[in-house]
Amino acid sequence: MAGKGFTVKKDWDNPIEHPMPAQARVPQEMRIGPVLVAPATVLAPMAGVTDTVFRRFIRHASYFTATHSDTSAPASGPGSETWENNAVSIETAVTNAQSGCGLLMTEFTSADGLSRMRETKRRRYLTFYDDEHPIGAQLFGSNPETLSEAARIVEDTGFDTVDLNLGCPAKRVVGCNGGSGLLRDLPKIGEIFRAIRSAVTIPFTVKFRMGWNDSNIVCVELAKMAEECGLNAVALHARTREQGYSGDARWEWIAAVKDAVKVPVIGNGDIRTPEDAAAMIDATRCDAVMIGRAAPANPWIFRQIQQYLTTGEYDQPTERQRYNLMRTYYGMLCERDFPDAVGKMKQFATYFTHGVRNGSKLRVEIYRTTAAAEILDRVDAFFECELAGVPA
Numbered sequence: 311m312a313g314k315g316f317t318v319k320k321d322w323d324n325p326i327e328h329p330m331p332a333q334a335r336v337p338q339e340m341r342i343g344p345v346l347v348a349p350a351t352v353l354a355p356m357a358g359v360t361d362t363v364f365r366r367f368i369r370h371a372s373y374f375t376a377t378h379s380d381t382s383a384p385a386s387g388p389g390s391e392t393w394e395n396n397a398v399s400i401e402t403a404v405t406n407a408q409s410g411c412g413l414l415m416t417e418f419t420s421a422d423g424l425s426r427m428r429e430t431k432r433r434r435y436l437t438f439y440d441d442e443h444p445i446g447a448q449l450f451g452s453n454p455e456t457l458s459e460a461a462r463i464v465e466d467t468g469f470d471t472v473d474l475n476l477g478c479p480a481k482r483v484v485g486c487n488g489g490s491g492l493l494r495d496l497p498k499i500g501e502i503f504r505a506i507r508s509a510v511t512i513p514f515t516v517k518f519r520m521g522w523n524d525s526n527i528v529c530v531e532l533a534k535m536a537e538e539c540g541l542n543a544v545a546l547h548a549r550t551r552e553q554g555y556s557g558d559a560r561w562e563w564i565a566a567v568k569d570a571v572k573v574p575v576i577g578n579g580d581i582r583t584p585e586d587a588a589a590m591i592d593a594t595r596c597d598a599v600m601i602g603r604a605a606p607a608n609p610w611i612f613r614q615i616q617q618y619l620t621t622g623e624y625d626q627p628t629e630r631q632r633y634n635l636m637r638t639y640y641g642m643l644c645e646r647d648f649p650d651a652v653g654k655m656k657q658f659a660t661y662f663t664h665g666v667r668n669g670s671k672l673r674v675e676i677y678r679t680t681a682a683a684e685i686l687d688r689v690d691a692f693f694e695c696e697l698a699g700v701p702a
Contacts, residue, residue: 326558326580328589336587336615340412340574340598343513343542345444345470347412347598351587351612352545352576354602355415355448355473355517358657362437363642365414368605369442371635372410372612410612412598414438414445418475418489421451421460436467446471446515450478452487452498454505465510471542472510474502476518476532479551490551493522496532503539513542517578517600520563523552533567533575545576545600555603565594576600582608584618606661609635629667633693636662640689644682651682667696 339348353360353368419435427435438445447464449472451457457474464472476499478489485491492499507514516536521527533544546567548559559579568575577596581587582604590599604611614624627635639658643651659676663669672692679685 328585330585331588331592336591336599336619337597342471342515342574345513347444349410349412349616350598351411351615352413352598352600353411353415353605354578354600355418356602357417359606360415360417363646363648365442366439367639367642368411368609369409371609410616414442416447418448418450418478421449421457424460424463425456444470446473448473448475450475450483450488452492454501457502458505458509461506461510465512471513471515474516476516477547479554490519493519493528493551496528500535503536503541507540515543515545516541517545519547520550523550529563530566530570533571537571537573541573543574543576545578548579561590561593564596568595578602584615584624587615606658607664629696632666636689640686652680655682655685
């Protein structure tokens with residue numbers, strides 16, 4: 311999520327190359343209360359990223375079957391074209407049972423704003439499709455009564471879980487004592503936990519950072535409090551608020567939280583590859599992995615994790631697959647008359663051209679363009695040249 315002072319970085323400072331552990335594994339399932347998360351992988355809530363279009367896009371891009379590991383011979387059935395051609399209709403239902411992504415999360419939503427919105431406007435923020443189940447809605451705020459009311463709205467809307475954001479480092483959020491700002495006030499967090507828990511019957515989870523800074527590490531104490539207050543799972547982004555998105559995630563704190571509580575623990579931070587996901591499980595014994603900024607840059611990450619654990623190897627996307635990926639997502643934005651589709655196209659151009667040969671040239675072309683149809687034309691023209699080996 312972006313905010314003054316902190317922006318989600320698309321690259322890592324000093325990415326650690328994790329070898330695949332001898333006993334490579336990511337759990338095939340995890341339960342958050344009665345909700346089955348299978349496989350035990352979670353798309354992190356990201357402001358400006360995980361709207362319903364992107365969530366469904368990820369679920370379709372993650373389609374995987376054990377019999378479909380050879381990309382040169384696509385299998386038949388719903389979604390089988392996704393890996394090779396990205397031609398599957400987005401209207402085709404792809405459930406978590408068919409997808410490498412076990413749980414989807416919404417963008418974080420202001421509890422204050424949600425409680426004041428009219429019903430029609432709420433639908434815009436809390437829209438999801440039937441094939442997005444299981445799906446959780448994330449809220450931020452600092453007032454226990456307002457957050458509990460917003461949690462009731464989430465439950466009434468049909469979400470499977472409700473999540474509290476205690477991790478956002480953005481100044482505009484922290485300035486309202488929301489997100490990671492609350493990490494300096496554990497008694498207040500306790501009030502919020504109890505208020506939300508008493509307001510809803512669906513599973514209640516929390517995503518938090520290690521603490522405000524290195525002299526204020528509170529993640530273990532916070533996790534214990536969450537368990538005592540009846541929360542069903544906790545997710546730790548293993549950085550402090552002061553770190554923002556810089557430096558390395560400190561997985562040893564995920565292990566410390568896992569040792570401290572019996573509820574499921576979800577690990578988050580610096581998972582870029584299937585090797586990273588397996589290494590985190592191996593190092594921390596966490597119950598599931600949550601993937602954030604790697605997902606828009608590599609929407610195949612969930613599929614790759616499942617593919618590796620099933621077959622012992624995983625595919626890297628080809629140039630044509632990258633083209634189909636970009637064209638599919640952009641097409642989805644246009645088909646649904648997405649608000650500010652052009653702005654969203656430009657935002658994701660940075661992600662989608664990562665790893666594309668001469669991708670910087672395409673980014674410049676997209677940034678200069680003001681119409682969605684023209685952006686699609688430029689994408690088509692660029693890849694037509696690239697795939698033919700002709701300089702753009």
